[in-house]
Amino acid sequence: MSVHWLLLLLPVAAASGWAAARYSSPRSSAGREPPVDRYLEGVRYLLDDQTDRALQAFIEVVEIDHETFETHLILGRLFRRRGEVDRAIRIHQNLAARPTLTDVQRARATFEMGRDFLLAGVLDRAEAVFRELVDSPSMGVPALEGLRSVYETQRDWVHAVETGLRLKAHGVASEGLRIAHYECELALLELEQDRPDRALSHVDRALGLCPGLSRALLLRAEVAERNGDVALSIRLGREAIERTPALATLVVPKLERLYLNSGLPGATASLEDTLQALASTHKITVASIALMRLYRRTNRLEEALTQLHRILAQRPVPTSGLLEAVRWMKILPAVHTYSSEFAAFEKALMEQLRSQPLYQCTNCGYQGRAHVWQCPSCRRWDTLRGIDLDLDQPPNQTFKTP
Ligand SMILES: [Zn+2]
Known part of the structure; x- marks a missing residue:
């Protein structure tokens, strides 16, 4: 269980324990454990990450004391967490329909129902529930956040913008x-x-x-x-990479292609300057390797070899650097006898390279080979950064989001 989950539950647990203590003692005469004890036992199970036992304890508390609002909420969340969304929905629906609830309690129960629908993928119901709550004084902001999740999932960016602007007006700092x-x-x-x-x-x-x-x-x-306007495209690409060097894996291949196809005077020298700055200032391997390729392409073999030595001096040695070393050796006259062995080395290294992730989320650690602007795991935006292994991508890659 995550710390976050516990932090979410504990204040509720404390309040509910108190509520259970107030209301439960007259009903403990049936020979069953008093709800307050069973409740605290449930909380202990939660702390020990024993969800099944916690669930059983809370079910018993609810059976004895039907009126305990907070316990029903916890029960619903536990069912949802176990993936039993139908049961969570039933609990929250019954809870929200109680005539004795305060407005704040009804809004909380309704909001939980919206989260159930969201998790179940019943997006139209989730949207309807969250829309009902957006003007609620207590649950307005969480409901707007719920709505925003619905629109992100539907890729309905027009409504996502509209909802985001409403959240921004509420002072939600990260919304911009x-x-x-x-x-x-x-x-x-x-x-x-x-x-x-x-x-x-x-x-x-x-x-x-x-x-x-x-x-x-x-x-x-x-x-x-x-x-x-290739010159402007290059300038913007350079600006982007200077602002976020960790996007080099995405941008360097594009810059290489733009420079080399541009036909602009001094294009090669400009590319060299850009790659040198990235390689030396930001220590970006993809830029170091691109620089080495540029030297080799322009027959500056000494400089290319010096660059390769620098790459191989890194620890851990990047697989892409080893691959380049093998490619170098392949063209040496002395190793022609062993060309098939070198081809096998090259193939093995390429396979290893292709199995390695290229990007990692700075928030949750998700790793993948494709760059996406929203992390598929934690759903945060702009958190994927290059792991800095190698370009090894087709030269016609564009700036488009996959
Ligand atoms: Zn993430």
Whole structure:
């Protein structure tokens, strides 16, 4: 059980224990354990992470004392946590229908029902429940957060923006970044429809909310490239990577391609400067390897080998560096006799490289090979960063979100 979950439950538990103590003693004469003792036992089971036993204890408390509001809430949450969402919904529905509840209690029970529907994937019901609560003085903000989750799941970015702005008006500090990403999602949809002007207006709104947001800069770079303005696209790509160096895995291949295909005077020298800055200032392996490839491509073999030595001096040695070393050796005349062995080394290293994750979430630790702007695990935005293994991606990769 996470600490967060315990922190959520304990104040409720304390209040309920007190409530149970107040109301339960006259009913303990039937030979059953008094609810307050059984209740505390349930809390102890929760602390020991024994969910099944805790659940049994709370069921018994509810059987003896039907009026205990907080215990019903805990019971509902426990069922939901175990994946028994139908039972959680029944508990919260019955609870919310009680005529004796205060407005605050009814709002809490209704909100829990909304969370049940959300988890069950019954999004229209979840939306209806949360909408009912958005003006509630006690549950308005959680209900808006619930609504926002519904719209994120549905990828309904227009309503997500609208809900985010309402949350922002309530002073929810992190909302600006989320809304900026919703605007970027809308920009992408416009780009897919080949409407770059409309895309740019969403990008501008994103930058208004989060000045310098790398994703928005990359979208602007995408529009610039489509408009044939390669120099602007390169400048925006460089700005994005300078602001967020850990996105190098995503951006360096694109920059390489843009520079080398640009036909701009001094393109190679500019690329070299950019890669050198990334490799030396930010110690980014993908930039070091791209720099080495650039040296090799331009026949500066001594410099390329020096660069390779630097990469191999890193600890742990990046697999991508080993792969480059093997590729070097393959072209040496002395090893031609062993070309099939070197091909096998190369294949093994490439397989290893392809099985390694490229990105990691800085919030929850999720790892994956594809870059996405919203973590699939913790649902936070803009938390995936390059693990810095290798580019090893096709040269025609674009800035688009997968
Ligand atoms: Zn995450």
